[in-house]
Amino acid sequence: MDVGTATLLLVGTLAVLSIIGVPIGLSLAAAGTSYIYITTTSLPVSAGIMFSSLDKTPVLAIPFFIIAAEILSRGGAIKRLVMSIDTSIGHLPGGLGVVAVISTIIFSAMCGSSIATAAAIGVVVLPELIERGYPQRFSLGLIAMSGGLGILIPPSIPLIIYGLVSNESIGKLFEAGIVPGLIFGLLLCLYVIVRTWKWPETLRQKATMTERVQALVAATDILLLPVIILGSIYGGIFTPTEASAVAVVYALVITAPEYRRQGFRRFVEVVARGCV
Numbered sequence: 001m002d003v004g005t006a007t008l009l010l011v012g013t014l015a016v017l018s019i020i021g022v023p024i025g026l027s028l029a030a031a032g033t034s035y036i037y038i039t040t041t042s043l044p045v046s047a048g049i050m051f052s053s054l055d056k057t058p059v060l061a062i063p064f065f066i067i068a069a070e071i072l073s074r075g076g077a078i079k080r081l082v083m084s085i086d087t088s089i090g091h092l093p094g095g096l097g098v099v100a101v102i103s104t105i106i107f108s109a110m111c112g113s114s115i116a117t118a119a120a121i122g123v124v125v126l127p128e129l130i131e132r133g134y135p136q137r138f139s140l141g142l143i144a145m146s147g148g149l150g151i152l153i154p155p156s157i158p159l160i161i162y163g164l165v166s167n168e169s170i171g172k173l174f175e176a177g178i179v180p181g182l183i184f185g186l187l188l189c190l191y192v193i194v195r196t197w198k199w200p201e202t203l204r205q206k207a208t209m210t211e212r213v214q215a216l217v218a219a220t221d222i223l224l225l226p227v228i229i230l231g232s233i234y235g236g237i238f239t240p241t242e243a244s245a246v247a248v249v250y251a252l253v254i255t256a257p258e259y260r261r262q263g264f265r266r267f268v269e270v271v272a273r274g275c276v
Helices: 003-019 024-038 043-054 057-074 077-089 095-111 114-131 136-151 157-166 170-195 209-234 240-262 264-275
Strands: none
Touching: 003 024, 057 077, 057 095, 057 114, 057 157, 057 240, 057 264, 077 095, 077 114, 077 209, 077 240, 095 114, 095 136, 095 170, 095 209, 095 240, 114 136, 136 170, 157 170, 170 209, 170 240, 209 240, 240 264
């Protein structure tokens, strides 16, 4: 069987299994196994190919960034981040909608996963959006769209995977992605401002200077994380893989008081969830 037909069957198998509701992990495994069978590739060769494709140090950056995101999300850091931005600009046109976009951009610079970003920010921001009078459809769409910015904002996991597959420099891919990501984020903020201009009831009362300072101080530690990650990568101090490990350690340090209160078992659950 020629490669084109085999590839078509591979994609078709994956599509059919996904449509009928088979979990994506099992769908990928079944599609890969089918491809090996129909191309009559020997098992030792297939095993060698699978091992060599994962035997690359940059691959470690993917689970590390996801684990860091889980630790921050479950450790209460995201709530402090959102509150800090909300007290500063929540009373301005766009209100909490703009806060949601900025929060997702900052969190994307910590974890690199658009899905993890949308989930983490959505848990905190979505109930507040609806409570302040934003339409549910608008709120859901905003969270989903904002989370998608994580594809471009370094340290983007899709960019890491692309770099591994194409043998491109991951650092250069990060440099290429940050400006378009920020531009898309700015355009989304402008859209939110225009769209919600006639919804003054959605704006919060202007926070006092004391409240702003307190919220900023409470979120200083988490606001430093993107600076540490991106600064160390662009400055040549760490590779993306090393920066991901630093992100996990830093996330552990700033959320330690919360996990000490919740108990060690809760921490183990969070790490296990991130690994899965």
